[in-house]
Amino acid sequence: MTVIALKxxxxxxxxxxxxxxxLVVIDPGEAQPVLEYLSNHQVHLAxxxxxxxxxxxxxxxxxxxxxxxxxxxYGPKECGRFVENIVQPNEExxxxxEKWQVIAASGHTNGHIAYLINQDLFCGDALxxxxxxxxxxxxxxxxxxxxENFAELADDVKVYAAHEYSETNLRFAQEVDPTNPDVSSALxxxxxxxxxxxxTLPSTIQLEKRINPFMRAKNLAEFIELRKKRDNF
Numbered sequence: 001m002t003v004i005a006l007k008x009x010x011x012x013x014x015x016x017x018x019x020x021x022x023l024v025v026i027d028p029g030e031a032q033p034v035l036e037y038l039s040n041h042q043v044h045l046a047x048x049x050x051x052x053x054x055x056x057x058x059x060x061x062x063x064x065x066x067x068x069x070x071x072x073x074y075g076p077k078e079c080g081r082f083v084e085n086i087v088q089p090n091e092e093x094x095x096x097x098e099k100w101q102v103i104a105a106s107g108h109t110n111g112h113i114a115y116l117i118n119q120d121l122f123c124g125d126a127l128x129x130x131x132x133x134x135x136x137x138x139x140x141x142x143x144x145x146x147x148e149n150f151a152e153l154a155d156d157v158k159v160y161a162a163h164e165y166s167e168t169n170l171r172f173a174q175e176v177d178p179t180n181p182d183v184s185s186a187l188x189x190x191x192x193x194x195x196x197x198x199x200t201l202p203s204t205i206q207l208e209k210r211i212n213p214f215m216r217a218k219n220l221a222e223f224i225e226l227r228k229k230r231d232n233f
Contacts (some may be wrong), residue, residue, distance in 0.1 A: 001018070001019045002018045002019075003016065003018075003120060003160065004016040004018060004037075004143060005199045007033065008029045008033050008056075008060075009029055009031070011165065012027075012029045012057075012162060012163055012164075013036060013160070013161070013163065013199065013201065014029065014030070015122055016037065016210060017120070018043065019098070020135070021042065021043050021095050022043065022046040022054060023037075023044065023045055023046055023229075024047045024049060024095060024096065025045065025049070025064070026048075026049045026060075026122045026160075026162075027047060027050060027057040027122075027124060028060035028064060028113070029055070029056040029057050029058070029061065029076065031059075031060035031061075032140075032169045035064065035067065039182070039204070041058065045064075045068045046071075047072050047073070047095055047117075048072070049074045049075065049100075050073065050074065050082065050222075051105070051112060051113055051115070051122065051124030051162070052056070052077045052078065052079070052105075052108065052109045052112040052113070052124050052125065053076070054109060057162060058079060058082060071229060074085060074086075074087050074095075075087065076088070076112070078110060078111035079111075084156065087113065088102060089104035089105075090102065090104070098118070099114050099117075100115050100117050101115070101116040101117070102114075103114070103116055104145075104149060105124065105126035105146045105149070105150075106137070106139065106142040106143070106146060107126065107132075107137060107139055107143025108125045108126055108132070108134065109125075109136060110137055111201060112124060112125070113128075114126055114150075116157070119154065119156055119158060121150070121153065121158065121159050123158060123160065124161075124162050125162055125163065126146050127146075127208065127212075128149065128161040128166070129157060129165070129166040129169060129170070129186075129190075129200060129207075129211075130166060130169035130170045130173045130183070130203075130211050130213070131165055131168075131169035131172070131173075131212065132147060132214045134227075139218060140220065140227065144215050144220050146219075147212075147215050147223075148213055150215070151205070151209060151215055154205065155204065155205050155209070156204060156205070156221050157204065157205045158203070159201070159202050159204060159205060159208060160201060161202075162200055164200065164201070165199070166194075166200035166201070167187070167194055168191050169219060169230075170187040172213070172229075172230055172233045173187075173212070173213050174187060175216050175233075176213050176226060176229065177216070180210075181209050182207075186211050203232070213226050216218075
């Protein structure tokens with residue numbers, strides 16, 4: 001099994017989960033990077049998985065399906081115009097002869113979900129390195145609960161977020177938690193990776209518990225205060 005990052009738009013990642021010659025595509029906000037990969041590699045497009053209904057995660061689906069019409073699409077009902085296989089939190093489904101677990105991840109959008117396969121978490125915009133998505137729904141308790149859900153996962157679970165926001169998030173984390181040596185260390189590493197134009201992801205659940213101010217919030221009120229500060233950072 002291999003996880004591959006495709007750059008898309010200004011700062012998105014489309015994640016590819018490849019097992020042998022089968023490929024699962026997660027959140028294709030653009031079609032071209034996916035189509036180029038498929039053209040350049042002898043692989044079979046097994047499925048498309050969507051985490052939530054935002055254009056920068058779904059806009060590539062139609063064009064991909066135009067060329068691969070038999071490809072099944074999985075996702076929440078909110079992505080219904082694309083999805084033939086609607087999945088819900090706490091469900092499991094089989095894909096590539098493996099179990100994929102669906103995790104509730106609402107807050108950023110209604111119906112946002114994440115996918116856990118073995119020790120890999122594909123979480124869309126629900127969790128970033130040292131951050132989380134804006135709470136467009138206004139449902140801060142839901143987003144807080146989402147992070148609580150993630151915190152219960154095993155420490156070695158790898159976190160594949162859908163945006164390259166790590167450096168900005170860590171600068172914010174350093175501002176609100178200036179004495180945290182883990183934040184300083186992570187920020188130094190991330191700056192080096194970005195200077196080399198390398199992805200800073202995946203993170204891990206263990207690392208997020210140490211550096212992510214939103215996962216470290218002691219209660220809902222503190223989470224809301226931090227999220228509103230980050231909105232204006």
